[in-house]
Amino acid sequence: MNKNLVIASIIGLLVIVAAAVFMNMPDNRTAGERVGDAVDTLPQGVDKAAEQLEDRTPAERLGDNIKEGAETTEQKAEDATDGNPAT
Numbered sequence: 001m002n003k004n005l006v007i008a009s010i011i012g013l014l015v016i017v018a019a020a021v022f023m024n025m026p027d028n029r030t031a032g033e034r035v036g037d038a039v040d041t042l043p044q045g046v047d048k049a050a051e052q053l054e055d056r057t058p059a060e061r062l063g064d065n066i067k068e069g070a071e072t073t074e075q076k077a078e079d080a081t082d083g084n085p086a087t
Contacts, residue, residue, distance in 0.1 A: 023059035044068075 029037070037052040051064070 023062075024057055027055045027057065 034053050038049040041052050042049040048064075
């Protein structure tokens with residue numbers, strides 16, 4: 001087998017394992033940080049603010065941020081076209 005291919009495969013495997021470990025790390029935020037995050041999120045609704053008080057993995061928080069970004073982008077697109085995609 002090609003030496004470079006083996007090294008690249010090992011590095012790729014290490015990156016995948018490191019990403020999996022990071023995404024499943026426990027929530028190490030202090031109570032003050034959780035409350036601060038909840039207060040910052042309060043304008044988005046009480047339910048979203050309450051979610052900030054729970055133990056959540058980085059993967060769960062990342063998923064929420066992606067979903068929020070998609071919703072924001074969709075809203076800006078609707079505002080720009082007045083809800084009519086033909087304009």
